[in-house]
Amino acid sequence: MKDLDKKRVDAIxxxxxxxxVWTGDITSQAVLDRFISADGVIVSRQNAVLCxxxxxxxxxxxxxxxxxxxxxxxxxxxxxxGMEIAFVEGDAHSILKAERTALNFMGLLSGVASxxxxxxxxxxxxxxxxxxxxxxVPLHRYxxxxxxxxxxxxxxxxxxxxxxxxxxxxxxxYSMQTGITDSTVLLPKMIERARSSVQKNIRVEVEVETLEExxxxxxxxxxxxMLDNMPPEMVARAVGxxxxxxxxxxxxxxxxxxxxxxxxxxxxxxxxxxxxxxxxTSQARSVDLSLEIIFRKN
Numbered sequence: 001m002k003d004l005d006k007k008r009v010d011a012i013x014x015x016x017x018x019x020x021v022w023t024g025d026i027t028s029q030a031v032l033d034r035f036i037s038a039d040g041v042i043v044s045r046q047n048a049v050l051c052x053x054x055x056x057x058x059x060x061x062x063x064x065x066x067x068x069x070x071x072x073x074x075x076x077x078x079x080x081x082g083m084e085i086a087f088v089e090g091d092a093h094s095i096l097k098a099e100r101t102a103l104n105f106m107g108l109l110s111g112v113a114s115x116x117x118x119x120x121x122x123x124x125x126x127x128x129x130x131x132x133x134x135x136x137v138p139l140h141r142y143x144x145x146x147x148x149x150x151x152x153x154x155x156x157x158x159x160x161x162x163x164x165x166x167x168x169x170x171x172x173x174y175s176m177q178t179g180i181t182d183s184t185v186l187l188p189k190m191i192e193r194a195r196s197s198v199q200k201n202i203r204v205e206v207e208v209e210t211l212e213e214x215x216x217x218x219x220x221x222x223x224x225x226m227l228d229n230m231p232p233e234m235v236a237r238a239v240g241x242x243x244x245x246x247x248x249x250x251x252x253x254x255x256x257x258x259x260x261x262x263x264x265x266x267x268x269x270x271x272x273x274x275x276x277x278x279x280x281t282s283q284a285r286s287v288d289l290s291l292e293i294i295f296r297k298n
Contacts, residue, residue: 004146009055012143013062016101021063028093038092038293042103044079045288049117051075051150052109053086055143056102064094075150076113085289092293099291107286108140109147115284116151119277122261123268128275131156131254135278144281156276164194165226166206184216191220205254214238218245224274229257232266239271 042056050073057069067090073079085106088095119130130153136144145155157163171186180186187206194204205224208214211234217225218241227235235255242248254274255267267275 003149004054005142006058008142009058010062012139013055013059013101013105015139016105017059017062017098020101021097025093025097028096032092034093036092037090038095040088040095040099040291040293041084042086042088042106042289042291044081044083044085045290046081048079048110048287049113049151050077050079050085050106050110051113051147052106052143055105055109056086059102059105060088060090060095060098063098064091066090067094067098079110088291095291095293103289103291104286105143107289108137108284109143109150110287110289111284112144112147112281113151114287115280116148116153118261119259119264119275119280120152122264123275126265126268128268128272129154130280131274131276132280133256133276133278134159135282137281141281148280151280153280154274162202164198164202164204166190166194166204168207168209168228171207183210183213187213187217188220191217191222207256211238211241215241215245218242218247218251221247221251224252224254226254226256226276227272230255232263232270235267235272236270 053071053073053075057071060067060069067088070087071085072087073083073085079085116130123130132145132148132153133156145158148155157165171183171190174186174190175181178186187208191204191206198204203223205226206217206222207226207228208217209228214225214227227238230238239253242251242253252274253272254276255272256276259267259275259277259279264275
């Protein structure tokens with residue numbers, strides 16, 4: 001867990017366990033004797049990029065610090081159906097309490113890492129980087145953004161606090177505030193206002209939907225321009241406008257909206273630097289993993 005804040009992870013784990021266990025595992029209490037020991041193995045049921053194995057370990061130890069957890073794979077590894085990922089040994093009640101929460105974390109995060117790796121592989125060699133967005137599961141953003149990096153992607157802003165991103169609703173609200181309706185007039189004013197309002201190390205990005213808006217925004221020199229829901233040929237024209245204005249390498253272009261495996265290569269070939277996808281964290285399917293009790297002794 002060298003890239004994760006253990007205290008932050010443990011807090012998330014505690015809440016997740018409280019949600020599932022609450023006052024106790026009444027099934028295990030009803031049918032199992034106390035102080036029975038067991039061994040278990042976590043097995044993959046599909047091909048995927050593994051993520052969250054260290055978090056799973058912290059789930060088991062949060063339930064019972066005497067539980068032994070041994071890994072057979074690490075975050076970022078490719079797992080296959082039937083592959084044994086980790087082994088647990090300890091009190092049977094403790095293992096069964098931790099089982100579902102541990103698998104939920106691993107399944108969710110492995111799904112995010114796997115979806116990210118697919119897009120990263122699709123643009124490999126183009127110089128384009130894949131970014132996530134704020135479309136995350138509430139209270140799981142920190143872990144999901146970690147999973148994106150495990151899959152080879154990059155993190156966009158962590159939240160509303162670390163970067164200026166002027167989007168369509170900001171533009172509409174600013175239009176109401178000023179009475180100006182022409183977006184090509186509004187955008188430079190908003191970029192200049194943002195520059196004067198935040199610290200110099202805070203990046204300023206603006207979302208545009210037309211080539212006219214793109215040209216207007218380029219004139220104000222933001223750090224990044226997001227080309228929202230533009231087809232690849234339109235994005236290529238925007239790249240041409242940037243080149244004509246002599247701003248290559250000075251203003252980055254990010255493509256967002258409707259990114260799929262089928263169209264991503266076309267976007268990557270257009271000359272942009274960044275492609276972002278909210279689907280990485282909001283639509284990734286959980287990877288099928290299971291824990292099986294393999295040995296029990298008195």
